[in-house]
Amino acid sequence: MPTDERTGLDAEELLLVWAARRTGVLEALLTTAGTPAQVAETTDVAEPLARRLVEALADLGFFEAVGDEYEPTNRALGLLAKRDVRSIGATPHALDELDELVGLPETLETGVPPERRSDWEANALGAHYATDPAVVRACVTAAVRARPDADAVVDLCGASGVYAREFAARGLDATLVESPSAIDLLGRVHGDDVRFHAGIPATLDGSFDLAFLGDGLSGMDPAEVVPTLSVAVDLLDGDGALVATGVLDDGTGDAVAVEARALAAGHGGAYEPDTVRHWFSEAGLADVRVDPIPGTDRHAAVGVVDG
Secondary structure (H helix, E strand, O other): OOEEOOOOEEHHHHHHHHHHHHOOHHHHHHHOOOOHHHHHHHOOOOHHHHHHHHHHHHHOOOEEEEOOEEEEOHHHHHHHOOOOHHHOOOHHHHHHHHHHHHOHHHHHHHOOOOOOOOOHHHHHHHHHHOOOHHHHHHHHHHHHHHOOOOOEEEEEOOOOOHHHHHHHHOOOEEEEEEOHHHHHHHOOOOOOOEEEEEOOHHHOOOOEEEEEEEOOHHHOOHHHHHHHHHHHHHOEEEEEEEEEEEOOOOOOHHHHHHHHHHHHHOOOOOOOHHHHHHHHHHOOEEEEEEEEOOOOOOEEEEEEEOO
């Protein structure tokens, strides 16, 4: 079965961890239970099955046997602690997405996705922070090439800020725009390297050479895209550039996976390159192009301020 590159788990393994979370086995092991017998006492899972499940979780590296009990390993930290997005990793959010995918038939029929967990945003930020550094570097390189002399960049809908941090590492003054709740969860994760702006981008002072949307388009419905791009254009100086990177609908399996998750979430999608070009032009950008980003499954859509 295919392996989830974000978690290192194949489909069956991810389903096993998901089942452990849904049945309360994970919570029991992470809080009060140290043995399969104690797990069985606090959940509806019979002891023989609880033992097999706990042993399988240990085989996956989430727990280790210490004497007669099982204790969480570093790999399980993200399942327990949410205070630092750097320690959450990709697995909790993959489980959240699986919750939504399992509910996809009902979502398709009703148009209403399942209610999200209270830690959904923290998990999403943790997964974003765990983005492959090679992908981050490749996407930022594609953006910098659009405006090589850029001094200041605004990262819109920047999630965990890994792209903004990479821009800053290359000498740009980087500003991350996110929701107040996301900014609060990020805390001091990037120190003084990245400026944070919580809330509405239009309230930003100053003009930017480069505006960046990393993986943002796939999370938006079509009606949201052009207004978002237009806000980005308003933040740019007279010869600024806007770059959006992400998985587009180019007929690959990666695009199908993005579309499936978008359908399950009830918003967003994998959009065709021609559609993205049209949106960029409609937002007032010129010299629009959409190119693959070498070494990744993503494309970069680029446009410059017209006039």
